[in-house]
Amino acid sequence: MNPDYSTAVSFQSVSKSFGAKEVLHQVSFNVAAGQALCILGRSGTGKSVTLRLTIALLRPDAGKIWIEQDEITTLKTEELSRVRRKIGFLFQDAALFDSFTLYENLALPLARLTNKSKEEIDSLVVKVLREVGLAADKEIMPSQLSGGMRKRAGLARALVLEPKILLADEPASGLDRITASEIDELLMQQKVERHMTLIVVTHDVHGARRVGDRFAILDKGHLVAYGTATEVESSDNDTARQLISLPC
Numbered sequence: 001m002n003p004d005y006s007t008a009v010s011f012q013s014v015s016k017s018f019g020a021k022e023v024l025h026q027v028s029f030n031v032a033a034g035q036a037l038c039i040l041g042r043s044g045t046g047k048s049v050t051l052r053l054t055i056a057l058l059r060p061d062a063g064k065i066w067i068e069q070d071e072i073t074t075l076k077t078e079e080l081s082r083v084r085r086k087i088g089f090l091f092q093d094a095a096l097f098d099s100f101t102l103y104e105n106l107a108l109p110l111a112r113l114t115n116k117s118k119e120e121i122d123s124l125v126v127k128v129l130r131e132v133g134l135a136a137d138k139e140i141m142p143s144q145l146s147g148g149m150r151k152r153a154g155l156a157r158a159l160v161l162e163p164k165i166l167l168a169d170e171p172a173s174g175l176d177r178i179t180a181s182e183i184d185e186l187l188m189q190q191k192v193e194r195h196m197t198l199i200v201v202t203h204d205v206h207g208a209r210r211v212g213d214r215f216a217i218l219d220k221g222h223l224v225a226y227g228t229a230t231e232v233e234s235s236d237n238d239t240a241r242q243l244i245s246l247p248c
């Protein structure tokens with residue numbers, strides 16, 4: 001069924017296998033517009049696959065995926081491009097072009113995908129870089145960025161096309177606690193100030209509980225718990241309770 005207008009992303013009984021291996025089994029969840037869903041789970045449980053399905057880099061074997069009012073699993077390439085334009089993706093490795101400067105990494109997609117003038121592109125790139133705290137670093141090459149800067153650069157690249165929905169795959173992994181919480185702050189800012197819808201895959205329960213409104217716990221491709229932090233804490237699934245609990 002078509003979800004209502006307050007739902008930004010909806011998975012309905014989505015299953016995905018690679019060969020004989022079922023990676024997601026009938027996964028269903030909704031993300032309300034302007035809210036954040038955090039997906040938690042051990043390695044190899046289908047978290048990244050879930051994000052890739054959301055932006056149709058992968059197609060499910062069964063089930064429906066709605067992005068706002070579009071059911072994307074049956075869309076043709078052209079319509080899919082229109083829907084994808086609503087979505088920003090912060091990849092785990094930041095996905096920057098190593099032979100371009102930071103500035104160029106942000107300006108290129110704008111030049112390719114929008115009708116903006118050179119001046120408009122320039123002011124937007126500078127604005128986004130300022131927002132993530134990299135305004136002074138626009139001429140440097142990706143290889144010169146530290147881990148935390150690289151994540152922020154990846155975020156800037158995801159944000160520069162002004163998406164309504166942001167998918168972030170382990171935005172804080174490999175970062176120290178302080179740098180990780182800076183990234184969480186930036187994500188929060190997008191949600192609160194721009195009413196952006198977020199789906200964040202994370203191992204960091206501190207960050208998840210700051211940013212998330214709802215939590216989806218995946219275990220071996222099954223959604224074993226879904227709801228608010230309080231709801232997941234009182235789940236009868238041991239893995240779910242462990243993953244949502246703050247370490248003492």
Ligand SMILES: Nc1ncnc2c1ncn2[C@@H]1O[C@H](COP(=O)(O)OP(=O)(O)O)[C@@H](O)[C@H]1O
Pocket residue numbers: 018023041042043044045046047048049050
């Ligand atoms: N393109 C692919 N081809 C084959 N197997 C894949 C592919 N992508 C992911 N997988 C497998 O699917 C499972 C879930 O992967 P993934 O979603 O990346 O896990 P994680 O929860 O750690 O993000 C893993 O066993 C992985 O090896």
Ligand SMILES: [Mg+2]
Pocket residue numbers: 047048049169
């Ligand atoms: Mg992953």
